[in-house]
Amino acid sequence: MKYFSTRNTKLAFSFREAVLAGLAPDGGLFLPQNIPQVAERLSPSSSLVEIGNAIAQAFVEDEIPQHSREEIVQKTLSFPLPLVSLSKNISMLELFHGPTFAFKDFGARFLAGVLGYFSEGEQEPCTVLVATSGDTGGAVAQGFFGVAGTQVLLLYPKGRVSPLQEKQMTTLGGNVRACAIEGSFDDCQRLVKEAFLDKELLQRVRLSSANSINIARLLPQCFYHAFASQKLFSPDKKLIMVVPSGNYGNLCASVLARRMGFPLHAFLAASNANDIVPHYLATGDFSPRTSRRTLSNAMDVGHPSNFERLAALYDQDYTKMSAEIMGISISDEETTRQIKECFAETKRILDPHTAVGLAAIGHALEHEGTQACSDALFCLLATAHPAKFREALQGILPEEVPLPAELLALEEKATQYISLRAKIEDVKEMLLA
Numbered sequence: 001m002k003y004f005s006t007r008n009t010k011l012a013f014s015f016r017e018a019v020l021a022g023l024a025p026d027g028g029l030f031l032p033q034n035i036p037q038v039a040e041r042l043s044p045s046s047s048l049v050e051i052g053n054a055i056a057q058a059f060v061e062d063e064i065p066q067h068s069r070e071e072i073v074q075k076t077l078s079f080p081l082p083l084v085s086l087s088k089n090i091s092m093l094e095l096f097h098g099p100t101f102a103f104k105d106f107g108a109r110f111l112a113g114v115l116g117y118f119s120e121g122e123q124e125p126c127t128v129l130v131a132t133s134g135d136t137g138g139a140v141a142q143g144f145f146g147v148a149g150t151q152v153l154l155l156y157p158k159g160r161v162s163p164l165q166e167k168q169m170t171t172l173g174g175n176v177r178a179c180a181i182e183g184s185f186d187d188c189q190r191l192v193k194e195a196f197l198d199k200e201l202l203q204r205v206r207l208s209s210a211n212s213i214n215i216a217r218l219l220p221q222c223f224y225h226a227f228a229s230q231k232l233f234s235p236d237k238k239l240i241m242v243v244p245s246g247n248y249g250n251l252c253a254s255v256l257a258r259r260m261g262f263p264l265h266a267f268l269a270a271s272n273a274n275d276i277v278p279h280y281l282a283t284g285d286f287s288p289r290t291s292r293r294t295l296s297n298a299m300d301v302g303h304p305s306n307f308e309r310l311a312a313l314y315d316q317d318y319t320k321m322s323a324e325i326m327g328i329s330i331s332d333e334e335t336t337r338q339i340k341e342c343f344a345e346t347k348r349i350l351d352p353h354t355a356v357g358l359a360a361i362g363h364a365l366e367h368e369g370t371q372a373c374s375d376a377l378f379c380l381l382a383t384a385h386p387a388k389f390r391e392a393l394q395g396i397l398p399e400e401v402p403l404p405a406e407l408l409a410l411e412e413k414a415t416q417y418i419s420l421r422a423k424i425e426d427v428k429e430m431l432l433a
């Protein structure tokens, strides 16, 4: 499989080149030249690992031999993935049972396996540079910790991640270093982009990116979209994937899974007050702006990096995109109300990101009319474990969110990080040190 840049469809890169570069040399994002019909190669009762192997085979091919590829898929998927029913027409896919309690474990583990494989026999270690609004950093730190031939440098906005998220990034040590940037997540993301365009840096350091712009993070996310669509398939229902979104990587993965032939009918992009994409879907006007802070901080993105990929998937055609994707923005007030209501009715505790998704379904049902949605089946992606956001949930719920043992153990550990200004010189110095 060859990959092109969203800014130049004529350039062709191998999977290895695309993964190692992260971002195309012209600043574009990588996409596969064609999207094979993977669904037809599988039986409807395929397991998650079988689906993962079929997708990996189609997009990685022999650049990683079958045995190693299947081992990477197996390791990526070595935790539970429950699909639970919330009501007659709403199911929830719990993506948060990995080591860092958020869906980003899928992408981080697959990428770590792939980069580990590509670094075998290399002299220089591969340095993975990551901007994180909270969850990516922990997942990447855990995924790469101890992987031979790799170094990790995390950039996160100082004071804007939850204490647990900070612990997950800053307590490992070893090949993982964390920097608290004096700025927003958008600053962190800009610094990563600048680093990747810096010729001097690229000559001296083998840089790679683990942000959701990396194609090797996107691919494993397709696994569970495909899996849920097969599990929930019913000939007289239309499956709508509900994706709580920030950088829109997860939504891109869902769109890719649909193009592979999996039975996904449409998408609901649920955002918090950072409504750049819902605004675009409603009006055709794409206006990135400074991000606002909300309860669902992992989605506080003012300039969604995967939008460029999404637009390319729809041939830059607003009409096509808005026909398949509905966008809904949910305020913190509505998120709070949704968390309270769900707890009062079912005792189930939702994390704020998942609550944004559930509230968006409520909007869709109201807006479209229950009649129009009568044959719709919603699959809500539960993107994080509520314990990960227990500070945000304090004051919303009548009781404390219980901490799983793994997270309790983290509280005891000492943090280690370096504070940096939001300036590329500072980041360069760290990378060249």
Ligand SMILES: *Cc1c(COP(=O)(O)O)cnc(C)c1O
Pocket: 102, 103, 104, 135, 136, 212, 244, 245, 246, 247, 248, 249, 250, 251, 298, 299, 353, 383, 384
């Ligand atoms: C990263 C994240 C999101 C947003 O995912 P994107 O792929 O960036 O749209 C949503 N929820 C949680 C908990 C996250 O960590």
